[in-house]
Amino acid sequence: MTLLRxxxxxxxxxxxVRGGLLTGLLRxxxxxQWVKNVLVVAAPAAAGVLFTAHALTRLALVFVLFTACxxxxxxxxxxxxxxxxxxxxxxxxxxxxxxxxxxxxxxxAGIVLGVLAPAAAAxxxxxxxxxxxxxxLVMQLAYCVSLKHVLVVDLAVVTAxxxxxxxAGGLALGIPLSxxxxxxxxxxxxxxxxxxxxxxxxxxAGNDGATRALLTEYxxxxxxxxxxxxxGVAVLGYCLWALEEGGVPHTSVLPWRQLSVVAFVLxxxxxxxxxxxxxAGEPEDVVLGxxxxxxxxxxxxxxxxxxxxxx
Numbered sequence: 343m344t345l346l347r348x349x350x351x352x353x354x355x356x357x358x359v360r361g362g363l364l365t366g367l368l369r370x371x372x373x374x375q376w377v378k379n380v381l382v383v384a385a386p387a388a389a390g391v392l393f394t395a396h397a398l399t400r401l402a403l404v405f406v407l408f409t410a411c412x413x414x415x416x417x418x419x420x421x422x423x424x425x426x427x428x429x430x431x432x433x434x435x436x437x438x439x440x441x442x443x444x445x446x447x448x449x450x451a452g453i454v455l456g457v458l459a460p461a462a463a464a465x466x467x468x469x470x471x472x473x474x475x476x477x478x479l480v481m482q483l484a485y486c487v488s489l490k491h492v493l494v495v496d497l498a499v500v501t502a503x504x505x506x507x508x509x510a511g512g513l514a515l516g517i518p519l520s521x522x523x524x525x526x527x528x529x530x531x532x533x534x535x536x537x538x539x540x541x542x543x544x545x546x547a548g549n550d551g552a553t554r555a556l557l558t559e560y561x562x563x564x565x566x567x568x569x570x571x572x573x574g575v576a577v578l579g580y581c582l583w584a585l586e587e588g589g590v591p592h593t594s595v596l597p598w599r600q601l602s603v604v605a606f607v608l609x610x611x612x613x614x615x616x617x618x619x620x621x622a623g624e625p626e627d628v629v630l631g632x633x634x635x636x637x638x639x640x641x642x643x644x645x646x647x648x649x650x651x652x653x
Contacts, residue, residue: 363444366437367451373411377626379408381504385512385519389540390460390650397515403466404514414484417452421445422486438475440495471513478506494560497535497568505533505620510557522583529576530616533610534625536569537617544620546566569617573610605642612638 382404386392392401416540420438422426427439437443463472481489485499508527512519543557584603613637616622629635643650 344355355413360444361454365448366442367414367417367447370443370448370517372416372418372435374624374626375412375416376409377630378504379412379507380406381507381527382408382511383512385517385523386515387646388523388650389512389515389517391515391517397428400467404471404510407459407463407467407475407509408478411479411482412457414452414454414456414459414479415486417448418483419486421448424448438593468513468516471510474506474510474513478503491556493556496556497532497539499538500535501528501532504528504535522579522586525579526576526583529572529579533569533572533576533617534613534622536572536612537622539621540565540569540617540624541627556650569614573614577607577610598645598653600646602642605638605645609635609638609642 382401383392383521386397388402389398406534418438420443424438424445427433427436430439433439438448440444460472460476460479463475467475480501483502485496489499490496501636505524505528508523509519511517537562539557541564543562547559564640581603584599613622613628613631616632628640
């Protein structure tokens with residue numbers, strides 16, 4: 343009877359294993375993180391060339407390729423960290439750590455995506471963009487293997503990932519990127535990355551083995567300094583862009599570009615509230631989870647759009 347019951351249980355579990363594997367692979371690819379890839383529209387939107395058929399088609403392709411590259415990195419990362427994640431109170435629920443996705447399957451899926459995405463970029467995109475995607479993939483895999491254990495370099499690599507997304511949109515459409523765009527994007531990304539690390543350090547202080555090993559080498563005071571410094575430089579860079587005339591006369595109803603500074607600063611200040619509390623986890627959760635911040639973001643986007651359209 344016991345043998346029959348075991349066979350019956352196996353027979354009932356077998357169908358769910360396949361569905362569980364596919365679902366687990368999708369969860370390991372971090373769908374919630376895909377919203378970061380929307381940064382590819384930043385440069386085209388700033389240049390006022392976003393709403394054309396060519397731009398939208400090309401940017402949709404870049405979004406998919408970046409998503410595939412990021413998913414490949416997440417799969418490889420979770421496969422490598424499966425043992426360590428099982429000892430973590432939250433990460434133990436990840437599909438690979440929980441056994442829903444076998445480690446070889448995660449490696450295989452990551453390798454397939456990691457090969458196909460750059461290959462597709464080489465065939466369908468400008469050479470510079472294909473090189474950027476390949477560089478992003480190499481950098482992130484190096485991060486998974488060793489760079490995430492190097493002080494400061496780990497912050498720089500994650501920040502560079504955000505900047506590369508923003509740069510990709512410009513490369514896809516041949517749009518030159520201004521120094522202020524790069525400075526604001528780079529330090530804005532560092533602000534959110536450092537705020538996330540600070541929040542992790544605050545929430546898991548004294549809980550050995552329950553967080554990133556590198557957090558034990560950072561102090562909360564240092565991480566606070568980093569996100570405050572980055573926020574200040576990002577605001578300064580944006581203000582310099584907004585106040586730069588460039589010899590072009592104003593024809594709009596109001597100086598929307600200058601006025602957008604107010605909304606930008608308010609957004610940074612609002613985000614800093616969560617950073618200071620130690621609750622600035624994933625950037626997308628903070629932005630989408632706070633109505634006031636989302637509203638400020640919409641106001642800023644409207645002002646920015648009006649400035650680009652010169653309305």
